[in-house]
Amino acid sequence: MRHKLFLIFLVILISFTCSKEKVEQVIGRGSIIFTANGEDFIREGFIDKNGWEINFKYFYINISEPTAYMPDKEGQYIKLGGDYWIDFMDFNSETGLVYIDEITDVPAGNYQSLKFGIRKNSSGLYNGYSIVMQGEARKERETVPFIIMLDEELDFDGKEGYVGDEVKGLLLDGKSTAVEMTFHVDHIFGDIDADKDSHVNTESVGFDFFNNFKIDNEVIVTQSEMKEQINYEKLVNAVWTLGHLGEGHCEASNQSSAGIFK
Amino acid sequence: MNKYYIYFVFLLLNTALLFAHGTDYEVYTDGIVGIQAMYDNGMVMENSSVLIFAPNEAEVFLERVTDINGFVCFKPDRAGTWVLQVRGDGVHGMRINLNVDENMLVLDGGNNASEYIQKIIMAVCVVFGLISTALFFKSKKEK
Secondary structure, three states, X not given: OHXXXXXXXXXXXXXXXXXXXXXXXXXXXXXXXXXXXXXXXXXXXXXXXXXXXXXXXXXXXXXXXXXXXOOXXXXXXXXXXXXXXXXXXOOOXXXXXXEEEEEEEEEOEEOOEEEEEEOOOOOOOOOOOOEXXXXXXXXXXXXXXXXXXXXXXXXEEEXXXXXXXXXXXXXXXXXXXXXXXXXXXXXXXXXXXXOOOOHHXXXXXXXXXXHOOEEOOEEEEEHHHXXXXXXXXXXXXXXXXXXXXXXXXXXXXXXXXXXXXX | OHHHHHHHHHHHHHXXXXXXXXXXXXXXXXXXXXXXXXXXXXXXXXXXXXXXXXXXXXXXXXXXXXXXXXXXXXXXXXXXXXXXXXXXXXXXXXXXXXXXXXXXXXXXOOOOOOHHHHHHHHHHHHXXXXXXXXXHHHHHHHO
């Protein structure tokens, strides 16, 4: 009888302890720094899945209205207005990150989620393009300079948050926090160091795809010129997976090429 | 007497499971939080690095590796939102927020798992709970 009463008591205790309680909220104000990361693939170069050694001179991308937000609190977001034409090779030598902008005196909280658009640039040399990759590809004794210009537009939403060596987006009172848009260029070129069966290699086109457009030993090609090429759909699909938060996945939407593939 | 307490612990364990909200992790004993990490296709993230961050901390609190079933557990020592960052195949990862109350119990559900799977897990928990209860009273009767 004594044991039975003990059991009933503990079950009731567990029931009470499992009831919902409020978790302490972060209060105060601080600053959010928006950054972008091209990873070592862009910064240091790499060997693609076809054996091409890829080195970038410039890697431009036009990021539109990056917005850090709290996924569990509707309306709690911090947005940078306008477009930011950045070069991933213009990175901070200590952090490897590209500084975009900073907003001060914003409410503290967990801005773990980040959404951002990729839009066509509306001025300058690469007017009309959203992503421009310029560099050299080397294989055996061949060196191929390239300029690859894409005009794909889309939106990325990293609701799940940054995945990496630290927590990003957690803003405490009187502090600053960085949020990071990470671009995985290996999704386009593949990576010889990854498993052959890895989606990075099975779903990428590799430099061989772009090398098909070589004229006078250099590749200067736009997205519209690639549309009839085999594996064009694969290229576009790879572009739709470029955006991440660290290793955290971003959902893609509003893709400008959506609907053209059957 | 020992048998009595084994059945009791089993019952206790399953009672705790019934109160776990969500599907990509389970509270499988009082005060210790366990998760099962999965890819979108339902495959478990085995032998994956897991970085565990304490509430309001940007630096790593604990580093773990998932087992072959994608499970990893840790013991939270304070209330708040614990962040788990799981890195899978070296290419992708996932982040899980676990809201832990002052009793070191998880308050609400995780993400990335379907309602269908959640219902199956809950059903399994109920069945185990009933079996545990039956075994418990049977053992008492035998005495």
